Each structure stands twice: as structure tokens, then as C-alpha cells.
Amino acid sequence: MSEWKIKRTWDNVEVKQTEAGFLVALDDRPIITPAKNPLLLPSNALANRVANEWKEQDNEVIPAKMPFTRLSNSALDKVSVQFKEVADILSEFGETDLFYYRASSPAALIKKQTTAWDPFLNWVKNSMNVSVNVSSGVMFIEQDDGEMDKLKAPIYNMTPFQLAGFHEIVTISGSLIGAYAVVNNAFMADQVWSASRVDEEWQIEQWGSDEEAMAASEKKYNDFKIGCEFFQISL
Incomplete structure (x- = not known):
């Protein structure tokens, strides 16, 4: 905007x-x-x-100090007139969700990913009746069309205000499933945020961090939390 x-x-x-x-x-x-x-x-x-x-x-x-005003403006000026386009962008995350792609090594990272991400995949299977394919590496993972239709459908039933907040949650975390989990109150926002940061935190453990990266991460975290709250208070 x-x-x-x-x-x-x-x-x-x-x-x-x-x-x-x-x-x-x-x-x-x-x-x-x-x-x-x-x-x-x-x-x-x-x-x-x-x-x-x-x-x-x-x-x-x-404006940078007025996130709820800015998201409200976006909902009214942009999302409401481009609803399908925004919904389509978010639905694509269902095909490439962060939680599908696991490391092939080392074992310690694989364990961290499994521990953090599998609860979300179990939740989406039990609550939305959606089963997904998981694999190691970065090659694209094919998902079943019928399962993806079920996963994407709720996006198109949101209001423009909900979709504006949902956009923040999905794009910052990289996970459509994680976003559903938090807006349905199945997981806390901090749980989804931590799950989305597994790979980054692993890199920090191995190589350390710098002030610029830490500042960028903090801004993303704040924007993520605002997106979560915006969605909830737009109901």
C-alpha cells in the first residue's frame, strides 16, 4: 500500500x-x-x-505506527475489490506449505522439524480431513487435487477484513496450515511462529546471528502477531 x-x-x-x-x-x-x-x-x-x-x-x-489502520485501509481499498486475486495467491501456499519440506540431514534438524511440524499436519488431517504428502529435499512435492481443494476452500469464505489479516499470517510464516491452526485457535500464535522459524533458528545455532537479521526477524514477528490479532478482532 x-x-x-x-x-x-x-x-x-x-x-x-x-x-x-x-x-x-x-x-x-x-x-x-x-x-x-x-x-x-x-x-x-x-x-x-x-x-x-x-x-x-x-x-x-x-502510517508505519498504525498497523491496524493500514490493514483496515488495505481490506477496504484493495482486498474488497481484488478478493479472488488475493485469495488465489494465498491458496497457492497450500501447494508449497513450509511444513511439507523436510531436510535430508542432519538428523538433529530432521528431529526438530518433525517435532515442530507434525502436530500441525496431524491437526489439519483431524480437523479439516486433509492429508498431505511430505518429503525431504527442495524438489516440488505433488499434492492430491482433492485434498488441496479441501485445504483451500475456507479462504474463499473469509471476509475482506479477515483475508487482509490472514494474508499477513500466511505470507510471513510461509504456512497455510499454520495460519489455519492459529485462526481456529488450535495453536497459539507463538507456537506457529516458532514452528515457522525452525530452519532459521537452526542456522543461527550453527553460524550465529547478526543485528540486522535479528531486527528483521523482530519486525516480522510483530507483523505476524498483528495479523493474528487483526483477523480475530475482525470477526
């Missing part, structure tokens, strides 16, 4: 409930999105999150 900047010219921030949803008003003027759509939100919880972000701004609005 392109950056947008405005100066703070308001004193009061208020959540207003309407028949269609919730609005956030600045000095009684409802906020609009960069594409000039009303910032109409699906829940009071999300509206309060957005309102708090606007209350915390000083002289100049800084």
Missing part, C-alpha cells in the same frame, strides 16, 4: 456505531481511506484499536 501522510489537526477521536458497522471520527468527522472509502469497520474491538492509533499520533501521522 502506498504511503500517505497528513498533519494532526484534530483534538478528539471517537468510535461511532452505525447500522453498517463502526466508524472512527476525528472531531466528529469520520475517517476515510486513501481511496476515499469510508473507514467502516466490522467490530467495536477493531474500531477501538484504530481509534487508539489515531489518538497516539503527534504532529504528523506516521
Whole structure:
């Protein structure tokens, strides 16, 4: 989403409930999105999150410090008008999910992957009746079309707001199955995050880390947690 900047010219921030949803008003003027759509939100919880972000701004609005506002803008301006395109992108993760691809060596890494990832594959089999193929190496693993249809179907039943949050969870973690697990409250967000980091943490154990990589990881973690919360409070 392109950056947008405005100066703070308001004193009061208020959540207003309407028949269609919730609005956030600045000095009684409802906020609009960069594409000039009303910032109409699906829940009071999300509206309060957005309102708090606007209350915390000083002289100049800084979008990078307003993740719930930015995701709401994205849901209204982009996802709602390109829903199928966004859903199709996320559904492709079902074909290449992180949890399918295991190391061929060393044994210690294989054990870490198995311990971290197999519970998610067991969960998706038991809860969604989806069985997947797993292999070692990086070569593409063919999955059964019928199983993939079952795995992908829930994406297309989400709302634009849910899909905006789900997009963050899937693309940051690299796992469609992990994303389903967290939004269905089967696993905690930190469990999914830790599972998605097995390979990276193994590399750190072997070679160490640097400040730049640690900062990038921390930002991804924060964005991942925000995506999880955004999805839940968009219900």
C-alpha cells in the first residue's frame, strides 16, 4: 500500500456505531481511506484499536505506527475489490506449505522439524480431513487435487477484513496450515511462529546471528502477531 501522510489537526477521536458497522471520527468527522472509502469497520474491538492509533499520533501521522489502520485501509481499498486475486495467491501456499519440506540431514534438524511440524499436519488431517504428502529435499512435492481443494476452500469464505489479516499470517510464516491452526485457535500464535522459524533458528545455532537479521526477524514477528490479532478482532 502506498504511503500517505497528513498533519494532526484534530483534538478528539471517537468510535461511532452505525447500522453498517463502526466508524472512527476525528472531531466528529469520520475517517476515510486513501481511496476515499469510508473507514467502516466490522467490530467495536477493531474500531477501538484504530481509534487508539489515531489518538497516539503527534504532529504528523506516521502510517508505519498504525498497523491496524493500514490493514483496515488495505481490506477496504484493495482486498474488497481484488478478493479472488488475493485469495488465489494465498491458496497457492497450500501447494508449497513450509511444513511439507523436510531436510535430508542432519538428523538433529530432521528431529526438530518433525517435532515442530507434525502436530500441525496431524491437526489439519483431524480437523479439516486433509492429508498431505511430505518429503525431504527442495524438489516440488505433488499434492492430491482433492485434498488441496479441501485445504483451500475456507479462504474463499473469509471476509475482506479477515483475508487482509490472514494474508499477513500466511505470507510471513510461509504456512497455510499454520495460519489455519492459529485462526481456529488450535495453536497459539507463538507456537506457529516458532514452528515457522525452525530452519532459521537452526542456522543461527550453527553460524550465529547478526543485528540486522535479528531486527528483521523482530519486525516480522510483530507483523505476524498483528495479523493474528487483526483477523480475530475482525470477526
